[in-house]
Amino acid sequence: MFDWLPEFLSPQRLWSLLALPLLIVVYLVLLRLKKRVSLRFTNTGVLNRVVGGQRRWTRHVAVAMALASLVALALAWAQPLGTEMERRERATVIMVVDTSQSMQATDVEPSRLEAAKSEAQLFINELPESYNVALVALNGAPSVRMPPSTDRGALSRALGALQLADGTAIGGAIDEALGAIALAPPPADGEEPAPAMIVLLSDGSNTDGADPAQAVARAAEEEVPIHTIAFGTENGYVDIDGKRESVAPDFAALQQISEATGGRAETADSAESLRDAYQDLESTFGYEEVKKPITAQYAFAALGFAIIAALGAVMMAARWPK
Structure with a gap:
């Protein structure tokens, strides 16, 4: 069913991925709380000057990349195995x-x-x-x-x-x-x-x-x-x-x-x-297929996602001149 997934040396560690839905729920709850706070603040002009010209898509992308980084780290922790051709x-x-x-x-x-x-x-x-x-x-x-x-x-x-x-x-x-x-x-x-x-x-x-x-x-x-x-x-x-x-x-x-x-x-x-x-x-x-750890590949992917998430956070925090 999941042939696209690699084999893992420590598959029991994949249970850590169950934290992902919990984090998504927390994020959605925080969004709803933020909307309620925004409705109480009626002076939208002042609000825009305070929070800056944030774009909703930037916030979502940053969060998505942060979650992707956590997923990649969890997969790396489970020690994924790749297939290499090795001398018999x-x-x-x-x-x-x-x-x-x-x-x-x-x-x-x-x-x-x-x-x-x-x-x-x-x-x-x-x-x-x-x-x-x-x-x-x-x-x-x-x-x-x-x-x-x-x-x-x-x-x-x-x-x-x-x-x-x-x-x-x-x-x-x-x-x-x-x-x-x-x-x-x-x-x-x-x-x-x-x-x-x-x-x-x-x-x-x-x-x-x-x-x-x-x-x-x-x-x-x-x-x-x-x-x-x-x-x-x-x-x-x-x-x-x-x-x-x-x-x-x-x-x-x-x-x-x-x-x-x-x-x-x-x-x-x-x-x-x-x-x-x-x-x-x-x-x-001849050569034969041998399973070898490819943890580094997933660790590098996690680093890439984390960098994108960090850039998104910087963009939200910065006040860009208009």
Whole structure:
């Protein structure tokens, strides 16, 4: 019935508005008493000189504005709530970090793996504390090193403990990441499942396991975007068993994964640009409506009405030259 009214944090205080009809009755009674006094004063010429050229509308406007100010103050006292769009504070982020031998390349200082771990930590630190974050190691035998949790200390220790390993099974790592999402705490009754995303940090060269296409299709079906960050340079190399091998990143492979799942593909040739890529990825989270106090708006309205009422009172009291 009153959909135009906001919600209130302290609705019981709205009972103070019942004083408004009482004040109106008092005002009407005073008007009638004033008329009776005016009728007893028969010399209207002298009366006009005494009270000045008051206009009835000025008096009514001043009183109306004073009453409006009291109404606004009463509403402000009840702590009205407005609706604002705020970043969703529930989300599950799966960090997939490539730990294959190619990550020891030093074309990104101090090495691809150490740069990835450092920048992943910076990104995690900027996430809201309520986000559940998990860690998956990408190598020939991908595994969940940290299930979804808000324990940032444990996550940091798991990230720092990542070591180089043989092989790169991107499809298996994506499967592990999707499985980790299911390990996140269930939503409360009536709440929708928290949104999830995967951040895949790799040089993009799949060498083990099945073709990643099947795992990518599963992520797309479950509406989990995979954001990829390919880093390294075309001149990157590693020395394995005394043999120098080129490990140029496979940008095309990572871009296909992102496009197929509705994610974004980024490149980062240095720690600084990698950090920028992570900051951009934060914008992928949605927003939700949140109730917040808007008491100040009603307080300012009350002040505005009070100022108009005061000006009206001044106009009634002043004797303007004719």
